[in-house]
Amino acid sequence: xxxxxxxxxxxxxxxxxxxxxxxxxxxxxxxxxxxxxxxxxxxxxxxxxxxxxxxxxxxxxxxxxxxxxxxxxxxxxxxxxxxxxxxxxxxxxxxxxxxxx
Amino acid sequence: xxxxxxxxxxxxxxxxxxxxxxxxxxxxxxxxxxxxxxxxxxxxxxxxxxxxxxxxxxxxxxxxxxxxxxxxxxxxxxxxxxxxxxxxxxxxxxxxxxxxxxxxxxxxxxxxxxxxxxxxxxxxxxxxxxxxxxxxxxxxxxxxxxxxxxxxxxxxxxxxxxxxxxxxxxx
Numbered sequence: 001x002x003x004x005x006x007x008x009x010x011x012x013x014x015x016x017x018x019x020x021x022x023x024x025x026x027x028x029x030x031x032x033x034x035x036x037x038x039x040x041x042x043x044x045x046x047x048x049x050x051x052x053x054x055x056x057x058x059x060x061x062x063x064x065x066x067x068x069x070x071x072x073x074x075x076x077x078x079x080x081x082x083x084x085x086x087x088x089x090x091x092x093x094x095x096x097x098x099x100x101x
Numbered sequence: 102x103x104x105x106x107x108x109x110x111x112x113x114x115x116x117x118x119x120x121x122x123x124x125x126x127x128x129x130x131x132x133x134x135x136x137x138x139x140x141x142x143x144x145x146x147x148x149x150x151x152x153x154x155x156x157x158x159x160x161x162x163x164x165x166x167x168x169x170x171x172x173x174x175x176x177x178x179x180x181x182x183x184x185x186x187x188x189x190x191x192x193x194x195x196x197x198x199x200x201x202x203x204x205x206x207x208x209x210x211x212x213x214x215x216x217x218x219x220x221x222x223x224x225x226x227x228x229x230x231x232x233x234x235x236x237x238x239x240x241x242x243x244x245x246x247x248x249x250x251x252x253x254x255x256x257x258x259x260x261x262x263x264x265x266x267x268x269x270x271x272x
Contacts, residue, residue, distance in 0.1 A: 034171065076265070
């Protein structure tokens, strides 16, 4: 019994789904953000697996760029969360209702 | 049963368990620590597939830098704050789980279709080079412009954070 790329892709799909459901179910914005990170990580695993299937290296370079974007995104997102927290004194997504009609 | 199979099964189960408990845990600090666990598991997956450079990046950048930021913000915003467990929209959770199942089914459908190449090969580095050297060669030749552009992305992010986090001293 050997591990094929399909196993890695299945694991990646499961992790991505857990992350997506987490974003929809949770209301603490920080935990929602962690779920987004989980989805990015799952995609990284897919890219590395495709790389292995195609004997290339471009997927690993893509993972590098995903890491850079994730770092920038986390920094900006957490700054937004902190500034929301200053205004609303809450980390609950339901409190951010300024655009709600 | 090769050694890769054993390591894969153990680490994959660990990653799935950690991810599930991360979503279900009511405490944000627990979630953060469990996410570190998932990321370490994924780093082992990258090692298994021969992507040594990415595995090192995963541990240093993700599990190190990014998660420290998360824990810092959790600490800043107060740990003791529990999420209200009453869901104001009654159908949101079942709907979310249904949509998640749909997403998973879509993923498997695409995976089972002929869109994906069936070729399976062991990861081999370019002859005479390790993984890090090979990635560096591709990164600094074929993707050199994109690599330089990441510095612009990071600089913009830094400026944005400065603007967002600055306290208004006038009021």
